[in-house]
Amino acid sequence: MALSNKTKAALLGPLNKNNPVIVQVLGICSALAVTSKLEPSLVMAVAVTVVLALANVIISMLRKTIPNRIRIIVQLVVIAALVTIVSEVLKAYAYDVNKQLSVFVGLIVTNCILMGRLEAFALGNGPWPSFLDGIGNGLGYGWILVVVGFFRELLGSGELLGYRVIPQFMYDAGYANNGLMMLAPMALLLVAVIIWVHRARNRELYEETN
């Protein structure tokens, strides 16, 4: 199945040059809050991708019938319903992760990326491109979370997905886990470093300096 250029851009753009986190700087709050371990980062990435893709499809199908003046309310109802479903599924099948994510699953409702994509894309495009846009933005958000979660768990607790990866002889030689990695400021710094590297590789994203 070949994708046209436009749908390709909708799917792949958010992964790189139009990334919601490191270019548009949206969804930073949850990126800082849930990334102290890799597992909740992964679950959060999947949850946001699912909610975003489905919400995009639903709103896109309803876009011609939603009265313009109450569209935000309709969007919120759709997102809230989807988030509730995701939250119940997590509670049923991944209770521990759900506890770690705590309030942030519920707060997917207020994630700026969701409202942003519904407003900017789903209201003006058909269901199939909207679906791809949702997947793309969800993954674009997700890979940042996973990278941040990877480094925070590796350097902060010496583990990945709960398994010890830094061997004992390193600790015996005097290595110690970095406690700052477990605190939110380090997540902010890691996101900043990703932005730094990304901008250095994409000169056209440089902001005008005066």
Add this chain to the structure above:
Amino acid sequence: MKALKKYLDKIKPNFEEGGKLHWLYSTYDAFETFLFVPNTTSKTGVHIHDARDSKRTMIIVILALVPALLVGMYNVGLQHYMAVGQDVTLLTRFVYGLIAMLPLIVVSYVVGLGIEFAMAQVKKEEVAEGYLVSGMLIPMIVPIDTPLWMVAIAVAFSVIFAKEVFGGTGYNIFNVALIARAFLFFSYPTKMSGDQVWVRTADTFGMGGGTVIDGYSGATPLGQIATTDAGGFGEFAFRGITGQSLSISDMFFGFIPGSVGEVSTFAILLGALILIVTGVGSWKTMLSVFLGGLVAALLVNSFAQNAMMEMPVYYHFLLGGFAFGAVFMATDPVTSARTEKGKWIFGFFIGLLAVAIRVFNPGYPEGMMLAILFMNAFAPLIDFYVIDANIKRRAKRAAAANAI
């Protein structure tokens, strides 16, 4: 001196455009201007020149640090030989402290200057001199037992994220040395606080081996009073590491456990004298830090609930990093307030907050680092309002004069 200058001039063509080592020009330039005052001056704008450029200023700060460094090194040896229960000569103690301290200084300078030189070389700029002082401050404010790799990481972190990303020396918002310490403090709390890290009990390069005597405790005086269960200050007594009682003069001259720079208030005051006489450090900032500490300590004394709150104010000045922070950290010309009135406000709140953090937060027996970093963030705001008030006052005066 003449010969050195001649040699530098002779090798200079190698580093200039077209020379075979021209890519190392920043490095050459750094050494040349470090050794000799450059004979070129700014061509545009209005400037007043004297012989004191920023490299010379930095050297004076280093000089001012030397007394505290020497006494601190001696104290490292003193505490060590007390802990292992050996009686040795004064010189042995000093040499022990020296070889314990040297690796920290070397690592700090090699990593910090390495990054600075590399950055300057890549950006084809002059090497900025800011790290000369930071590199000396960092080993002096961390515990003597801090692992070297941690120092290296902290130095790299603070030079890159506290200084270079803001634009290099002179553009940083926070004190670089304190960021390195804060990084260590929050990353590796077990190596940076508590009562195991302030006195080196192991041997250093085979020197001063021995077993720790019974009844040893490496807690700093501030750590002791923060964790004491004594009902009031009257029932509490500061203890040295072998259980001996500590006198005021021990605390003043620096024979207490603590990081190398902070222990000797006497040596710090000598440094302060050098800074004030040469005009490098601002006496207003230093004085106002102590004033702020005085006000805060008197306030908490008046409704004291425990030993820490009852502690008389001069203990606050003598113990921990209070004096060191006031003299060498708060006066950092880049991160402190720059207006003269602003310096009073800036310093006052540092002192106030430092004592408040010490007294009210049992988790942090030392509040100076957090107080200074916190006020660093407010320095531009203080300056803004001081200047704004001045403009308003003069505008009013002009309006009154015009009305007549």
